[in-house]
Amino acid sequence: MTQDANITADLFVTCIVDQLYPEVGVSVVKVLRRLDVAVGFPQEQTCCGQPVYNTGFNKEARKLAKRVLEQFRDSEYVVVPSGSCAATLRVFYLELFSDDPELLSEAKALAAKTFEFSEFLVKVLKVEDAAACGATHQGTAAYHPSCHQLRELGVKSEPKKLLFSVPGLEEKELEGAEVCCGFGGAFSVKFPHISEGMVADKIANVQASGAETLVSCDMSCLMNIGGALNRQGSDVKVRHLAQILDPDSQ
């Protein structure tokens, strides 16, 4: 296990995992506990506000952001199973509160202790080998990095290190992995024709990779890619990294 026993981390589960993919949240908790992290879950949490922030409704976004600042004020670490939502807490809140010194300093404090799930494992818990989680996986997998995880957080190697160290798992190369899947929040329904074109290319690459499972650290991308794969009748599965690392979830 890790050298840093007795670490306490609060889970910001994200609204999409809460409402649509609770099993991802369960895997996150189980993986963290296996690594000796004491996991907390502030009950009042809902959404980070990114959907309203991204559409320009900053007033509404501030309202939701203030709730997050409050709920995680006393956390030692905040772990987020989404690169995009982690970027909201860590990057976008600083911009949202740039003209309010008091809230800005709170946002900075939150940013300093907020980590995306894979990043938390590698950077804080110093886990680089998935064997530490007891994970095994029979089959092939490809990895899709989310844009926000990659380009707002700069988390690039961590998830791949973890994923491709899972015993039994065979890596498949995904062509155009770093190209956006076309989700983009409201963009996907405001300009469905463009978004559809983007996800069509993504699933073509996923299918061409020959992977049985597509893994990512963002369920929003996977909702988009998985939804398009399902419509095509594809049997490629989509999974959050935590589900692959969690031996109880297969």
Next chain:
Amino acid sequence: MPEIKTEQFFAASAAAMKNPKLRRALDRVGSGFDVARISAIDEVTPEVWEQWRQQGRDIKVHTIEHLDYYLDLLYTNVTAAGGQLHFANDASQANEIVAHIARTRNVKVATKSKSMVSEELELNPVLEAIGVEVWETDLGEYIIQLAKETPSHLVAPALHKSKEDVAELFTEKLGIPYDEDIFHMAATARTVLRDKFMEADLGISGANFVVAETGTLVIITNEGNGRLCTSAPRIHIGITGMEKVIPSMQDLAVFLRLLPRSATGQRITSYVSMITGPRRSDDEDGPEEFHLVLVDNGRSRMLADPALREALNCIRCGACLNICPVYQRIGGHAYGWVYPGPIGAVVSPMLIGLKQAKELPQASSLCGACREVCPVKIDIPRMLLDLRHKSAESPDKSQRSAKAAERTVARLYAMLMSSPRLLRLAVRCGRFLQKAERFIPFFSPLSKDGKWIKNAPLPPLSKWTRSRDLPTLPKQTFHEVWQKELSRDDS
């Protein structure tokens, strides 16, 4: 200014998505330009490239912060070299300056090398109206001039056209037999234009940079037409945006590394022309007059806005277009005005107004690929967000992209997400609707196993389910699972 069609973005982009010919043409931006850009960077190593980018950015930020000083210095040095510097507040002033020069010098024929600013000003019709024959001499610009179209890319204006399109165009407009061999077509254009270079009284060029310390106009091209335009006629007019000024020749060296590699993946372009003033007394040839027209046309609005100022750093390399998954699918014309792609979605609202261009900043997934490739590190996604914010909270309704329904949805969403109790209630309502669905005749939005929404009845979800399935709400939220199974399991 050219006809502004930014308000038709949605329809134009939808039409572009359905155009297979356009898609084939656009494939070239990724597989051609962007692949070349990456290998040019690999050659110098990404670490060195990063240093150059930072140098480029620092120079631009410094210059834009002290723009008044450098414009003043430029004026002094253009004048000292025997040239004339004109400052135009807007498009009509700029066009009038050029038209006045053409009229008073009895100009009959003008040749032009590539200039996006002259496209922005829509200069050609103004000159034609006073009887000046205007010839675009950049091959791409020549093609679209013949086709009476506008550029669809900052660097490759006729990118949307296939070689077959061009062969047909040449047959129709020049009356020559159909020949789709690219070298033959280039030779045809060359023959036509060669005569015009000899006839022209006036040469018009853009400028990639203007150097303040020497008063030098710099153009970097691959076709040699720029050199003919700026040296053969008796008058040369350079037209560019006021943000193109850089302090010194030393600074130019940085941009000569950044621009060609970012634009076409070249180490350097075939031609780099540096023009300082008109012909000197001991020069054997060259123009008798040199004019530099610097255009504001909305740029001071950008300068005044701290959140959008860095868009003035743009050196128009087109790298953000080439990498953009949206541009790659819809091309440049869908954006509805001169400047397309990610940088266009920032520049257009600032130059023509948010009212007309409010849809452009919305049309991005904010993936950030543009920022990653920008040679001067312009944070385009942040500016798109800023414009979305300006649009959403504008007191002027005509600037708002969001219709009343979307604003209501945003408010309701914030209300719902501010109250865990309300959210729980909403989730229960959702689950109830999912169950009730099968009792409603002729209404089956869900898959047989109830796991997917296949055909949502209302927008925005119906927009999603046009081509994608959406998972239905599971039996429990994570909150519920936590309370039942996880909260006391902290071993």
